[in-house]
Amino acid sequence: MTDVVLSASNLSVRFGGVLAVNGVSFDVHRGEVFTLIGPNGAGKTTVFNLISRIYVPTTGEIEFEGRKLSQVAPHDVARLGIARTFQNIELFEHATVLQNLLIGRHTHRRTGFWNDVLFTRKTRRAEVAAREKVEQVIDLLDLQHHRESMVHGLPYGVRKVVELARALCTEPKLLLLDEPSSGLNTEETDDMVFWIRDIQHELGVTVLMVEHDMSLVSKVSDRVLAMNQGEMLALGMPQEVQTHPGVIEAYLGSVDDVSSLRRAA
16 A cells, blocks of 8 residues: 555654654555554554644644645544544533434535524435435444434443444544543454454545554554654554564563563463
């Protein structure tokens, strides 16, 4: 794959005296699953916040389909085709699943204030089109039984899928998944592997993911970037990165310590 969707060049961000990200560069190719891994505090979510325009880089630039994101207002990022989920679920708790997903369609509304107030034919057509797209996502993620359920009454694992569904309702070109398996049990994590593969292969959506579960990372990732203390450690195929001495040390201690543990076992 040579078609670069997202390009990060020499990203750095400083919060006071803390250099949270330092000189990070990578490209994400169209149609791949690209994963950021690393211990807590490595700077992974900070990179996501830079792409989402929540943070402004101290140095460096991010380009999406050749356009500099520094020139895009934060509220316009979704219109470009970038959607995101969060490690801590961000849903409207006192709305139904269907209502939450329809909110994900707001970036595609072109009807205008008076059309909506008068509920004109144009608005009715837009409502039908939005509902059809939402129903496609509901079918893809097996949310049929939860369509009319209030979000606050749903199990945690289902709410994670609902947040994923809402992001898909924006019809993204690039989907940012922040810890998609966080808080899920083994069966739910296996389901998440299935969803991510479908999103990649059936919908053709490029995925940039932050994840700690190495089993999930190995199953779905095309390439992996390992970070530690805001800097790049290794970039390559999942198996290559997971066996890199610097990555092992960042997760488990020094390479000598890891060798001692293996001998003791």
